[in-house]
Amino acid sequence: MQPSFLSNLNGVQLQAVENTDGPVMVLAGAGSGKTRVLTFRVAYLIHKGVDPHNILALTFTNKAAKEMKERIYQLIGDSKAHSVWMGTFHSVFARILKMESEKLNYPHDFSIYDTDDSKSVLKSVVRDFNFDEKVYNTGHLLNRISSAKMNLIDPEAYKADPEIQSQDRLAKKPLIWQIYQEYWNRCKRSAAMDFDDLLFNINLLLHKYPEILEKYQNRFKYVLVDEYQDTNFAQYLIMKKLAAQHQNICVVGDDAQSIYAFRGANIQNILNFSKDYPGAQVFKLEQNYRSTKRIVEAANSVILNNQSQLHKTVWTENDGGEPISLLKASNETDEALLVANSVFHSKMTYHLKNSDFAILYRTNAQSRALEDALRKMNIAYRVYGGMSFYKRKEVKDLLAYFRLVVNSADNEAFFRVVNYPVRGIGNTTINKLSVLASEREWPVWKIVSEIDSIQTGFNSGTIKRLKDFKELILHYQQQLNIVDAYDLAQKIAAGSGLIKALFEDRSPEGITRYENIESVLNGIRTFQDEFIAENEGKMPTMSDFLQMVSLFSNMDESDDDDDRLSLMTVHSAKGLEFPYVFITGLEENLFPSSMSMSSRAEIEEERRLFYVAITRAMSKLTLSYADTRYRWGDLNFCTPSRFLEEIDSSLLDIPRKFSQNKGFQRSLPLKSKSESPSTNYNHYNKKEVQAPVFSHPFSDEDVANAADLATGQKVEHARFGEGVICFIEGSGQNRKATVDFKGVGRKQLVLKFARLKIVIPD
DNA sequence: CTCCTCCCTTTTTTT
DNA sequence: AAGGGAGGAG
Numbered sequence: 050m051q052p053s054f055l056s057n058l059n060g061v062q063l064q065a066v067e068n069t070d071g072p073v074m075v076l077a078g079a080g081s082g083k084t085r086v087l088t089f090r091v092a093y094l095i096h097k098g099v100d101p102h103n104i105l106a107l108t109f110t111n112k113a114a115k116e117m118k119e120r121i122y123q124l125i126g127d128s129k130a131h132s133v134w135m136g137t138f139h140s141v142f143a144r145i146l147k148m149e150s151e152k153l154n155y156p157h158d159f160s161i162y163d164t165d166d167s168k169s170v171l172k173s174v175v176r177d178f179n180f181d182e183k184v185y186n187t188g189h190l191l192n193r194i195s196s197a198k199m200n201l202i203d204p205e206a207y208k209a210d211p212e213i214q215s216q217d218r219l220a221k222k223p224l225i226w227q228i229y230q231e232y233w234n235r236c237k238r239s240a241a242m243d244f245d246d247l248l249f250n251i252n253l254l255l256h257k258y259p260e261i262l263e264k265y266q267n268r269f270k271y272v273l274v275d276e277y278q279d280t281n282f283a284q285y286l287i288m289k290k291l292a293a294q295h296q297n298i299c300v301v302g303d304d305a306q307s308i309y310a311f312r313g314a315n316i317q318n319i320l321n322f323s324k325d326y327p328g329a330q331v332f333k334l335e336q337n338y339r340s341t342k343r344i345v346e347a348a349n350s351v352i353l354n355n356q357s358q359l360h361k362t363v364w365t366e367n368d369g370g371e372p373i374s375l376l377k378a379s380n381e382t383d384e385a386l387l388v389a390n391s392v393f394h395s396k397m398t399y400h401l402k403n404s405d406f407a408i409l410y411r412t413n414a415q416s417r418a419l420e421d422a423l424r425k426m427n428i429a430y431r432v433y434g435g436m437s438f439y440k441r442k443e444v445k446d447l448l449a450y451f452r453l454v455v456n457s458a459d460n461e462a463f464f465r466v467v468n469y470p471v472r473g474i475g476n477t478t479i480n481k482l483s484v485l486a487s488e489r490e491w492p493v494w495k496i497v498s499e500i501d502s503i504q505t506g507f508n509s510g511t512i513k514r515l516k517d518f519k520e521l522i523l524h525y526q527q528q529l530n531i532v533d534a535y536d537l538a539q540k541i542a543a544g545s546g547l548i549k550a551l552f553e554d555r556s557p558e559g560i561t562r563y564e565n566i567e568s569v570l571n572g573i574r575t576f577q578d579e580f581i582a583e584n585e586g587k588m589p590t591m592s593d594f595l596q597m598v599s600l601f602s603n604m605d606e607s608d609d610d611d612d613r614l615s616l617m618t619v620h621s622a623k624g625l626e627f628p629y630v631f632i633t634g635l636e637e638n639l640f641p642s643s644m645s646m647s648s649r650a651e652i653e654e655e656r657r658l659f660y661v662a663i664t665r666a667m668s669k670l671t672l673s674y675a676d677t678r679y680r681w682g683d684l685n686f687c688t689p690s691r692f693l694e695e696i697d698s699s700l701l702d703i704p705r706k707f708s709q710n711k712g713f714q715r716s717l718p719l720k721s722k723s724e725s726p727s728t729n730y731n732h733y734n735k736k737e738v739q740a741p742v743f744s745h746p747f748s749d750e751d752v753a754n755a756a757d758l759a760t761g762q763k764v765e766h767a768r769f770g771e772g773v774i775c776f777i778e779g780s781g782q783n784r785k786a787t788v789d790f791k792g793v794g795r796k797q798l799v800l801k802f803a804r805l806k807i808v809i810p811d
Numbered sequence: 812c813t814c815c816t817c818c819c820t821t822t823t824t825t826t
Numbered sequence: 827a828a829g830g831g832a833g834g835a836g
Contacts, residue, residue: 139826244826475812620824642823
């Protein structure tokens with residue numbers, strides 16, 4: 050018999066839920082009830098008698114997993130809902146790696162390095178190798194290494210891969226393989242895995258040990274993946290392996306919402322699903338339940354400009370709704386005030402809550418002006434993302450103590466706290482320790498703990514201080530299995546001197562830092578209570594807490610009950626919805642980002658990002674842009690985003706007449722005054738006037754033919770000015786040049802779009 | 812060894 | 827605009 054909760058689904062949704070066996074792909078347009086399908090599917094499986102332990106559901110954030118569990122519980126009222134394996138790829142597989150750690154030669158309590166830890170290791174490698182830190186900057190190195198790992202390329206393979214090697218040589222960074230190798234060794238020596246290692250090692254485990262693969266294939270009889278369009282190769286392969294036996298895999302996604310290619314997500318995963326799983330059933334959810342007609346149409350009109358996409362028609366039965374508003378501001382402060390004013394106005398007119406509003410932006414740095422304006426208007430807000438709580442210095446310091454106690458091999462943790470609070474162990478000592486450890490290929494901790502039997506050359510005072518530190522850590526290690534995580538954390542915070550050091554700083558920042566330490570301790574207590582409730586009374590260890598914290602994403606922070614407006618990046622907003630949405634900073638070089646303008650694929654990803662932003666809105670969407678904006682401390686002139694033109698003008702609000710008084714100003718015709726002289730941005734006249742075109746300052750005959758350009762050629766670019774071509778790669782449409790611009794630096798340009806002019810020397 | 816000052820980079824998005 | 831790192835003085 051069909052359970053009654055299924056009556057809440059439409060026809061396609063129901064099919065997607067009821068076809069539980071065999072491969073299923075659900076292509077879900079924005080707001081079409083994708084989470085609903087996933088939730089109901091899991092509930093239905095349990096209802097049918099599938100053991101929750103046999104279900105694996107991977108979501109994009111821990112928070113989404115948690116919410117899904119709660120909804121399943123509401124649907125079927127079965128506390129077994131908690132036993133479903135549900136979480137992010139990283140958190141679920143970290144848990145499994147912990148159980149199987151000895152197979153891969155890691156201790157049970159290995160550390161997980163976050164991006165900062167990884168960069169810090171890389172920096173020390175580059176220094177120890179005496180490489181130029183400008184050439185081998187950590188950000189780029191981590192990108193290279195990260196994308197290698199997510200394609201399952203270890204240092205050996207990296208070194209042996211001719212294509213990778215030629216890329217690195219072209220980028221004038223031919224020695225990355227050495228750095229990768231050493232980074233790899235150091236992480237291993239520290240018994241640490243970075244984010245990518247978690248996926249790499251799971252693949253290794255499932256590949257190397259057929260019996261383990263079989264074990265998990267049998268455990269996870271039903272697997273579900275949310276946001277499948279954002280999975281990378283490593284994740285794709287894990288799912289493929291796990292599902293190979295029973296084929297009960299259900300993936301849900303939307304190619305139009307793929308926004309993580311920059312992080313290695315491979316859109317082919319979703320495009321090739323039917324090939325990977327012959328006989329897969331495909332369900333398309335095209336009815337949007339979230340947004341008004343105007344919003345849906347605006348989103349559709351924007352995404353139509355992308356060439357590569359699966360065919361899908363998103364439609365809605367909802368009302369037409371209000372027109373989309375456009376706010377034009379003179380600068381970012383002004384923009385923030387206009388937005389805050391508009392929020393205030395709507396709130397008063399329609400009696401709305403703060404939590405009905407979200408303000409979205411492309412980069413975290415944009416939040417500041419908005420925060421100021423909201424404070425002025427007395428609107429309570431909450432900033433998601435940006436500096437996550439667990440990334441703050443004082444918090445990381447405390448966590449480093451925890452890590453060192455749990456895994457004393459963790460060098461990053463060691464160096465972080467060995468002299469904080471200050472205990473007379475300075476740079477000279479630390480460098481020496483580091484050298485001694487490298488020579489022996491030991492963790493630094495081992496040097497310190499065996500200091501009596503090693504010829505170190507330290508004076509007796511230094512040795513005494515190191516021994517005191519050793520005793521401090523050992524003391525807590527002995528208590529690991531005796532007291533609970535919360536008690537231990539409290540003891541460490543006090544005994545390490547951290548609390549005292551922070552307490553003595555009575556500046557406002559110092560007080561905040563002190564309070565943050567308190568919050569961490571409270572956080573452990575909360576974690577402990579929840580863990581006990583979910584694990585039939587089992588106590589969590591300090592290591593459990595650390596694992597949770599390391600894989601905590603900025604979206605996972607729990608919402609309190611306060612009524613607050615949300616401020617977040619568009620990326621963070623994925624999967625969420627709000628009645629009133631503002632998308633701010635719609636300017637060229639910001640949205641789309643200046644970093645993503647060199648190829649069609651990048652622009653298309655930015656456009657999908659804009660699509661995601663639009664489709665967050667339920668009843669009212671407001672867009673805004675500014676004429677000028679501060680960036681890196683200096684003033685920039687901005688042109689409105691090309692995406693604004695892609696919205697059908699009939700959906701936009703007709704602005705009121707020019708009025709400079711009061712704060713509630715609508716969009717005004719833009720006088721072309723920025724460096725792009727022909728920019729004529731004039732939405733409401735569109736019906737009479739031809740759609741404006743962003744014309745280019747260089748006329749067609751001035752622009753060099755891509756084939757005529759060669760290395761060493763002096764060229765001119767409309768935005769970057771004069772420069773010299775360093776090298777050229779690719780051919781035809783994909784021909785790219787790297788150009789060294791005077792005062793701007795190196796840029797990689799796709800010649801088809803760059804419109805370079807040859808500079809003739811006089 | 813520690814503290815202070817000055818200079819330099821950073822900002823695209825995140826598990 | 828701001829925080830972190832390097833380098834110098836005490």
